[in-house]
Amino acid sequence: xxxxxxxxxxxxxxxxxxxxxxxxxxxxxxxxxxxxxxxxxxxxxxxxxxxxxxxxxxxxxxxxxxxxxxxxxxxxxxxxxxxxxxxxxxxxxxxxxxxxxxxxxxxxxxxxxxxxxxxxxxxxxxxxxxxxxxxxxxxxxxxxxxxxxxxxxxxxxxxxxxxxxxxxxxxxxxxxxxxxxxxxxxxxxxxxxxxxxxxxxxxxxxxxxxxxxxxxxxxxxxxxxxxxxxxxxxxxxxxxxxxxxxxxxxxxxxxxxxxxxxxxxxxxxxxxxxxxxxxxxxxxxxxxxxxxxxxxxxxxxxxxxxxxxxxxxxxxxxxxxxxxxxxxxxxxxxxxxxxxxxxxxxxxxxxxxxxxxxxxxxxxxxxxxxxxxxxxxxxxxxxxxxxxxxxxxxxxxxxxxxxxxxxxxxxxxxxxxxx
Amino acid sequence: xxxxxxxxxxxxxxxxxxxxxxxxxxxxxxxxxxxxxxxxxxxxxxxxxxxxxxxxxxxxxxxxxxxxxxxxxxxxxxxxxxxxxxxxxxxxxxxxxxxxxxxxxxxxxxxxxxxxxxxxxxxxxxxxxxxxxxxxxxxxxxxxxxxxxxxxxxxxxxxxxxxxxxxxxxxxxxxxxxxxxxxxxxxxxxxxxxxxxxxxxxxxxxxxxxxxxxxxxxxxxxxxxxxxxxxxxxxxxxxxxxxxxxxxxxxxxxxxxxxxxxxxxxxxxxxxxxxxxxxxxxxxxxxxxxxxxxxxxxxxxxxxxxxxxxxxxxxxxxxxxxxxxxxxxxxxxxxxxxxxxxxxxxxxxxxxxxxxxxxxxxxxxxxxxxxxxxxxxxxxxxxxxxxxxxxxxxxxxxxxxxxxxxxxxxxxxxxxxxx
Numbered sequence: 001x002x003x004x005x006x007x008x009x010x011x012x013x014x015x016x017x018x019x020x021x022x023x024x025x026x027x028x029x030x031x032x033x034x035x036x037x038x039x040x041x042x043x044x045x046x047x048x049x050x051x052x053x054x055x056x057x058x059x060x061x062x063x064x065x066x067x068x069x070x071x072x073x074x075x076x077x078x079x080x081x082x083x084x085x086x087x088x089x090x091x092x093x094x095x096x097x098x099x100x101x102x103x104x105x106x107x108x109x110x111x112x113x114x115x116x117x118x119x120x121x122x123x124x125x126x127x128x129x130x131x132x133x134x135x136x137x138x139x140x141x142x143x144x145x146x147x148x149x150x151x152x153x154x155x156x157x158x159x160x161x162x163x164x165x166x167x168x169x170x171x172x173x174x175x176x177x178x179x180x181x182x183x184x185x186x187x188x189x190x191x192x193x194x195x196x197x198x199x200x201x202x203x204x205x206x207x208x209x210x211x212x213x214x215x216x217x218x219x220x221x222x223x224x225x226x227x228x229x230x231x232x233x234x235x236x237x238x239x240x241x242x243x244x245x246x247x248x249x250x251x252x253x254x255x256x257x258x259x260x261x262x263x264x265x266x267x268x269x270x271x272x273x274x275x276x277x278x279x280x281x282x283x284x285x286x287x288x289x290x291x292x293x294x295x296x297x298x299x300x301x302x303x304x305x306x307x308x309x310x311x312x313x314x315x316x317x318x319x320x321x322x323x324x325x326x327x328x329x330x331x332x333x334x335x336x337x338x339x340x341x342x343x344x345x346x347x348x349x350x351x352x353x354x355x356x357x358x359x360x361x362x363x364x365x366x367x368x369x370x371x372x373x374x375x376x377x378x379x380x381x382x383x384x385x386x387x388x389x390x391x392x393x394x395x396x397x398x399x400x401x402x403x404x405x406x407x408x409x410x411x412x413x414x415x416x417x418x419x
Numbered sequence: 420x421x422x423x424x425x426x427x428x429x430x431x432x433x434x435x436x437x438x439x440x441x442x443x444x445x446x447x448x449x450x451x452x453x454x455x456x457x458x459x460x461x462x463x464x465x466x467x468x469x470x471x472x473x474x475x476x477x478x479x480x481x482x483x484x485x486x487x488x489x490x491x492x493x494x495x496x497x498x499x500x501x502x503x504x505x506x507x508x509x510x511x512x513x514x515x516x517x518x519x520x521x522x523x524x525x526x527x528x529x530x531x532x533x534x535x536x537x538x539x540x541x542x543x544x545x546x547x548x549x550x551x552x553x554x555x556x557x558x559x560x561x562x563x564x565x566x567x568x569x570x571x572x573x574x575x576x577x578x579x580x581x582x583x584x585x586x587x588x589x590x591x592x593x594x595x596x597x598x599x600x601x602x603x604x605x606x607x608x609x610x611x612x613x614x615x616x617x618x619x620x621x622x623x624x625x626x627x628x629x630x631x632x633x634x635x636x637x638x639x640x641x642x643x644x645x646x647x648x649x650x651x652x653x654x655x656x657x658x659x660x661x662x663x664x665x666x667x668x669x670x671x672x673x674x675x676x677x678x679x680x681x682x683x684x685x686x687x688x689x690x691x692x693x694x695x696x697x698x699x700x701x702x703x704x705x706x707x708x709x710x711x712x713x714x715x716x717x718x719x720x721x722x723x724x725x726x727x728x729x730x731x732x733x734x735x736x737x738x739x740x741x742x743x744x745x746x747x748x749x750x751x752x753x754x755x756x757x758x759x760x761x762x763x764x765x766x767x768x769x770x771x772x773x774x775x776x777x778x779x780x781x782x783x784x785x786x787x788x789x790x791x792x793x794x795x796x797x798x799x800x801x802x803x804x805x806x807x808x809x810x811x812x813x814x815x816x817x818x819x820x821x822x823x824x825x826x827x828x829x830x831x832x833x834x835x836x837x838x
Contacts, residue, residue, distance in 0.1 A: 236696060239658035266702075273704045277655060277696040283685075284720040285692045291710045301703040 009111055010056035011146035012402040015138035016394055017049045017130055018042065018173045018180065019209065019323045021268040021315055022248055023275035025223075026231045026241065032190040033169045036231060037245040040181045040198065040252055041173045042325065044209055045394030048352060051122050051135035052400070053143040054407040057114035068115040073407075074136070075121050076416040090140060090167040091116065097155055097163075098148040111148055118143075119407035119414040124389075130211070131223075131317065137167035138174030142397035157396070161195035177201045177395035179256045181249065201393045204259045206328035208353075210312075210338065211389040214292045214320040221286045223318040226279065233283040240278055245271075261327050265304070265313030268325060272315040288318050292384050295341070295377040296322040303337055306372040328392075332357055335390075336365040341377060342385035349388045428530055429475035430565035431821040434557035435813055436468045436549055437461065437592045437599065438628065438742045440687040440734055441667055442694040444642075445650045445660065451609040452588045455650060456664040459600045459617065459671055460592045461744065463628055464813030467771060470541050470554035471819070472562040473826040476533035492538040492826075493555070495835040509559060509586040510535065516574055517567040530567055537562070538826035538833040543808075549630070550642075550736065556586035557593035561816035576815070580614035596620045596814035598675045600668065620812045623678045625747035627772075629731075629757065630808040633711045633739040640705045642737040645698065652702040659697055664690075680746050684723070684732030687744060691734040707737050711803050714760070714796040715741040722756055725791035747811075751776055754809075755784040760796060761804035768807045 018041040026036035058068040070091060072079050081087050098112040120139060122132045141164040145151060150160070157175050165172035165182070172194065173180045178201035185193030221229075230237050248267055255263035279286035289297075293316060300314045311330040315323050326334045332355055339349065340361030349359040366372065400406070409415045437460040445455035477487040489510060491498050500506050517531040539558060541551045560583040564570060569579070576594050584591035584601075591613065592599045597620035604612030640648075649656050667686055674682035698705035708716075712735060719733045730749045734742050745753045751774055758768065759780030768778040785791065819825070828834045 235663050236655045236658060236693065236700075239655060239662075243658075244654050270700075270702055273702075274655065274700050277700040280699060281655075281689075281693050281696040283689055283692075285716060287713050287716075290713075294706050294709075297704060297706075 006059070007109075008056065009059070009109065009114075009147060010054060010402045010406065010408065011143050012052070012054040012400045012406040013139055013142040013146055013397050014046050014050040014052045014400060015135050015142050015174050015397040016046045016177070017044045017124075017135045018170065019044060019315060020170065020173070020317070021264070021313075021325070022245060022252060022271050023317070024170055024182065025227045025275055025278065026237060027169070027227065028184075029188070029190065030228065032193075033165050034190045034193050035169060035182065035184050036237075037241045038182060038184040038249050039170070039173070040179070040249060041170070042179060042207065042209065042393050043174065043177045043201065043396065045391045046398060047394065048389065048391040049124050049130065049135070051120060051132065051139040052405070052407065053118060053120040053136075053139040054402055055116055055118045055140075055143045055147050056408050056412050057111050057147065058117055058412055059114055070116050071118070073119040073414045073417075076414055086137075086167045087140070090137065090163055091144070093163045093166065094141065094144040094148060094150075097150055097159075101148070101150070101153045105153075116144075117408060117412045119416075121407060121416075130321075131170070133168035134170045134174045137164050137171035138397060140164075140167065141171070141175065142399075146399050158194040158196055162190065162193065165190070165193060165195075175396060178203065178393060179253075181253065198253050199256050201395050204256060205393060208326045208328055208331050208390065208392040210324040210326060210331075210334065211391070212296060212322040212324065212338065212342065212385045213387040213389065214290065214296075214322065214384070215386050216290055216320045220288050220319055226282070226286045226318065229286065230278055230282040234278050234281040236281045237278045240274055244274065261313075262310045265310030265325070268313040268315050269300075276316065288320060289316060290320045292342075292380070293320045293322060295380065296324075296338075296385075298377050299337065299341055300324065302373055302376040303334070303369070306369050331355060331390075333365060333369075335388075336361045337369075338385075338388070340366050340379070342380050342388075343382050344385070344388055345382060348386060350390075352390055355390075425478070426528075427475065428478070428528065428533075428566060429473060429821045429825065429827065430562050431471070431473040431819045431825040432558055432561040432565055432816050433465050433469040433471045433819060434554050434561050434593050434816040435465045435596070436463045436543075436554045437589065438463060438734060439589065439592070439736070440683070440732075440744070441664060441671060441690050442736070443589055443601065444646045444694055444697065445656060446588070446646065447603075448607070448609065449647065451612075452584050453609050453612050454588060454601065454603050455656075456660045457601060457603040457668050458589070458592070459598070459668060460589070461598060461626065461628070461812050462593065462596045462620065462815065464810050465817060466813065467808065467810040468543050468549065468554070470539055470551065470558040471824070471826065472537060472539040472555075472558035473821055474535055474537045474559075474562045474566050475827050475831050476530050476566065477536055477831055478533055487534040489535050490537070492833045492836075494540050495833055505556075505586045506559070509556065509582055510563070512582045512585065513560065513563040513567060513569075516569055516578075520567070520569070520572045524572075535563075536827060536831045538835075540826060540835075549740075550589070552587035553589045553593045556583050556590035557816060559583075559586065560590070560594065561818075565818055577613040577615055581609065581612065584609070584612060584614075594815060597622065597812060598672075600672065617672050618675050620814050623675060624812065627745045627747055627750050627809065627811040629743040629745060629750075629753065630810070631715060631741040631743065631757065631761065631804045632806040632808065633709065633715075633741065633803070634805050635709050635739045639707050639738055645701070645705045645737065648705065649697055649701040653697050653700040655700045656697045659693055663693065680732075681729045684729030684744070687732040687734050688719075695735065707739060708735060709739045711761075711799070712739045712741060714799065715743075715757075715804075717796050718756065718760055719743065721792055721795040722753070722788075725788050750774060750809075752784060752788075754807075755780045756788075757804075757807070759785045759798070761799050761807075762801050763804070763807055764801060767805060769809075771809055774809075
């Protein structure tokens with residue numbers, strides 16, 4: 001795809017979304033993004049949700065520009081790379097790693113000296129209500145690591161997660177597939193605040209995720225501002241940090257290693273609720289759950305109760321969307337119950353796993369649930385849950401072929417601009 | 420009103436509703452109703468909300484019944500007095516106090532030996548969503564204390580509150596007017612778990628209360644069951660009990676003594692939020708606030724922010740209704756803002772204080788609030804807040820004239836039955 005006969009240095013990677021089951025809420029260092037507690041997440045499949053990034057070194061032979069500089073396009077729109085901002089910091093950290101390698105290996109091309117053109121796209125709409133910063137920053141770091149060939153020179157995924165963390169805290173967890181812990185660390189410089197793999201996706205591959213996209217009329221408190229307000233004002237947060245999360249990290253890690261869904265579900269739901277509890281304990285209080293979120297919780301609670309075991313585990317981030325973790329064997333049942341109470345149009349319920357479940361659920365299957373209280377919540381109108389996204393646990397960042405999948409054209413500009 | 424020439428022993432009292440500003444949530448002894456933390460409430464005026472109770476000793480001369488026994492009518496319907504139940508326990512405790520006095524004063528009539536007929540009515544509909552058990556049990560105890568002439572024989576209001584507590588925990592606080600603490604106590608027998616007056620209503624008389632009655636489609640978790648689930652499962656509750664409430668009791672008592680509304684409001688709102696936070700931290704979680712409750716919180720938060728001081732303090736019990744505490748000087752402003760966003764019909768907004776505020780608020784006054792973000796919440800449809808009740812801090816139980824205000828007729832049966 002190079003316009004000249006010279007080598008084009010570029011790389012293209014995708015990175016996944018992750019959804020925490022032990023929540024990150026609170027920074028002990030807002031500049032370095034060092035958290036007040038460890039957290040743990042499940043990485044979701046890039047087959048369905050991903051950020052895609054291409055980065056290219058702009059050398060004299062690959063650019064006609066007279067004053068090349070770092071440039072960034074997000075979903076086709078150019079964004080400023082503010083000096084001292086998070087993206088600039090990530091670029092500087094990655095260049096610095098490359099520079100050290102170049103200094104030790106004089107035969108390597110001096111890629112760190114060239115400006116970068118970076119284009120990135122998410123395949124999920126903002127309206128899906130999924131935080132795109134984690135997958136986006138993770139894709140940026142994965143792509144630059146590939147461009148600079150860092151892995152071959154001894155830079156680990158955890159090292160990279162340390163840099164991704166500085167771009168967007170939870171991005172560090174998207175540097176791994178499967179089940180990922182972000183260890184809070186103790187050092188002031190954040191060197192030990194990194195992501196580590198608890199278990200790969202292949203260890204427990206049948207964990208599915210149903211994302212129930214719930215619209216909210218009112219925009220919630222941005223998480224960056226919200227979490228620091230909680231740190232400043234919630235007495236309960238301190239108890240959570242010191243006395244609840246450490247034990248929970250141990251228990252849920254064990255549950256993952258033992259594929260113990262009951263325990264995994266119990267910890268996941270309790271942690272989500274406690275996260276929202278400390279938000280409510282904030283001055284002034286922060287609300288992310290609305291009446292639809294609450295109805296989903298009550299529905300899952302009743303479904304689990306009637307089943308005598310956990311068939312679904314809900315979790316909520318800084319917004320009203322529910323993410324339900326479900327084992328493969330229970331996906332049909334859970335989908336039927338959810339779609340019965342929150343009916344969809346076919347468009348809002350694509351069925352990538354070909355479950356065959358109808359967008360309005362199956363009354364028969366729900367009725368067959370002995371002891372299930374059908375009146376636990378009212379049946380909602382279509383649109384209360386705007387969309388259902390069905391995905392599952394997945395792997396970490398992937399490398400693609402820039403020639404076929406890359407986002408930059410021969411001129412080093414986004415292909416999308418040419419359209 | 421006696422049917423014979425013999426003395427009729429009867430008494431009629433009213434008792435008030437109280438709304439906690441430091442919440443009671445959790446029992447350390449469910450039988451004696453001993454709480455896990457102290458609480459504090461404001462007693463509301465009986466001019467607007469009250470329970471009215473008449474109790475009469477059924478002597479041979481006042482009854483034609485061949486087998487007189489304790490009987491109880493609530494709002495005109497006879498209720499069983501279950502043996503071993505809370506009402507029976509309260510009757511036994513009150514009789515026991517009277518018996519001691521009779522034993523020491525042989526000239527006194529042996530009232531403790533007679534069965535009782537008791538009729539009680541609330542002047543607020545169940546639909547108002549106000550807990551009637553506090554005022555109801557308090558009225559029962561106040562009426563029996565008057566009937567048995569206990570006060571003249573050295574029984575204090577705090578002694579009586581100890582008995583009311585065993586009928587319904589928060590009833591103990593309705594034995595006093597004004598600002599009332601329920602001290603949790605330490606003794607296993609509950610002797611020191613009593614209500615005490617922090618300040619009488621006359622100390623800070625201009626505190627008004629606006630009760631915004633919010634309907635909820637779904638019946639919430641009953642508080643008796645809910646609080647014990649929180650005790651059993653919430654890690655945050657223990658922190659609240661040990662490290663938050665004791666200091667808050669001190670601070671809010673001081674705020675009341677100093678009539679410091681800013682501090683009073685801060686503690687009131689924080690405690691309400693923390694109470695609902697520990698409900699959310701319960702397994703499975705307990706929700707009492709709904710989207711309308713949440714909107715009221717956001718409206719009050721914005722109103723206080725724009726005003727640069729606390730003009731209103733919200734608090735929520737085990738349901739979606741908001742109670743706003745407001746100083747007299749701010750009542751018009753707060754009503755205007757509330758009614759602007761939650762318009763009422765005239766029927767749902769009676770105006771006992773003749774404020775002259777329209778049921779739909781005054782756009783002018785709201786617009787005159789510099790810096791107030793009018794878009795903080797959407798303007799709701801009539802009915803989102805079903806009714807607004809306007810009242811204020813008030814005194815403790817009152818004694819009425821049984822002849823004119825009593826609920827029992829000459830036969831000792833509820834007058835309402837004769838209608």
